[in-house]
Amino acid sequence: MASHRRPKQPSRARVTVLTTAAAAAVAISAQAANAAPSEKPSKDEVKAKVDKLYEEAEQATEKYNGAKEKQGKLQKGISTIQDNVARGQEELNELRDGLGSMASAQYRSGGIDPSLQLFLSADPDDYLDKASTLDQLSGQQVEALEDIQDKQRELAQQRAEATEKLKDLASTREELGKKKEEVQGKLAEAQKLLNSLTAAEKAAIAAEEERASRDAGERVDLGESVPASGRAAAAFAAAQSKLGSPYVYGASGPSSFDCSGLTSWAYAQAGVGIPRTSEAQANYGTRIYSQSDLQVGDLVFFFNDLHHVGLYAGNGQIIHAPRTGTVVRYESMGTIGGPFMFGVRV
Template sequence: MPALATHRKPRTTRPQSSAVGVTTAALASVTLLSGQSAQAAPAAPAPAAKPTVEEIKEKVDQLYREAGVATQEYDRAKEATDRQRRELAKVLDDVARRTDEINTSRRALGAYAAAQYRGGAVGPTATLIFADSPQDYFDQTHLMDRLSQQQREAVRTYESQRAAAAKQRQEATRSLAALTASQNKLRRTKQTVQGKLAEARTLLAKLTAEEKARLAELERKREAEARRKAEEKAKAEAAAKAAAEEAARKEATPTPTTPTPDPTPTTPPPTGDSSYATKAAEALAFARAQIGKPYVWGATGPESYDCSGLTQAAWRAAGVDLPRTTWDQVKVGTRVATADLLPGDLVFFYDDISHVGIYIGGGKMIHAPKPGAYVREESIYYMPIYGSVRPA
């Protein structure tokens, strides 16, 4: 038995690679299947974090600002459209008048042609009427030498009127094209304004009662801060006025060492431009009468206004014509610092100059704020100030 044992074929150990291979293949299959499962049913993305009330307020304010910019674009496009419509109407009136004149001249030339026909032949005047270009016909045939002075004058008038009418028709075509372009821009900007306002309303409508209360609290804090700054400016203005009055009183009061003044009373020198103050008072009286009327973008009164529509109407009541948009109103008159504001001055807001109000003193203004609001008095510090102008 032992001898047989020595000749027995040794038992070999099966290599482990095949097991490892099976394991690797199994892992690969699992990985492949898991990858296919991931492709077939991707994991749902994590829900976006709900914006805070502060973020919603910032977004709504931004939308209102963008709507304000679009409103100024709308106002400018509407002004251009109205102007071009008037110009086109004038051109068309001129074309109609020229047409009447041409018809009158044509009848006069027709009378000459009829007279020649009755004389027994179709004369040169008749030939002229049916020519495409009477002047070219004259240049070719020297017909002018064969017409009377009155006939020649009638022909020249007719040719001049034809040329003028052709030029006016070209002008009418250009005016119509410009009007069409302005109308298209008007429609686009109107859609932009409506889109911005609709988006703002949607954001506000989604707020819960708690979020609306939080939003109202943020607004109250903003208004309180604006009032505080206005009160500081009011105190500064009162102090400056008292100092000016004291200086004027001292100027008017004689000192003991001076000779006895003339008994005729003296009037203290004015502290400002009295003519401007008069006009400003008229503009402010108009603006105050509009308090409580709704803001409507693109409106110029009398039942509703946008911001620049209100300032334009107020100063028009004082006899001063302002441009339609904030972008153009800021260019008129004299620039003044916030510290030097006088009642009646125009105060502009934001870097894009998309809002304007009319200063009433004491750090306050009258303005048409935004959609959903009404013409009211408010601190000029409620919004970031761009600059101010004295329009007259």
């Protein structure tokens, strides 16, 4: 007869654990269902974040420009030193050849004792003339040796200087690469935010930028301000000729610009070489701290770290290359996004 056993019942403790876990799972599901979905940032919020990223990108751009300018100067300096070393080596070789010729001439005269040479000479007077020449050659040899030593020291110093500059160049190139990556990272992050917008929102932002540039180009009132000087007038006229040119980080003309690229290019057209970066330009001329004292063509600087610069246009307006996504345009000093620090009269 078959045996019928009663199924083993789960323990009371196990039932309690399972029940508790199931209840927790139900509660979590309920909370997830009832939780408010994450809200998508509005167009204005995205634009504010993008503008902030563009400002940070411009800060990094000025550091990039500084490293790039330093790289150019180092490369030029190294090239000059290397040319000098090459010429110095040629001079050293010539000195050595000259010394070798003197030594060969002495050797060919024979290493005989001078008194014996005089005794054996068929023409004592002729020998005495030659002996005098040999003494003179010996003096020239001493001078040649001193020249060779001086040239060797000079070449060693130049080679050491070139070595140090090459090390500096390597670190500058590394810094340049990092700043470039930082700028590109900021711009990529900004683009990602813009891509999160709808087509209509993107079009609205683009329309706002286009309207701002158009209004700045067509409706700006520059008042009756006069240029600070003839070169300032020429620089301002050059900048005006580039209204509508796109902002591109690291660009200094003639078809695209960043902020300090525009100002340095404009003054170059006036025959004045000013530094490439905004920070360096801030130390180039005479500072003007009162906005009311500014004149057309003065450089104007914004933000505490001076990472933005433009040219004063009159009536509280500047002409500048604002940021990525914009063009060279007029803009009120009160809408730059950072405080006016001072002007510089070149």
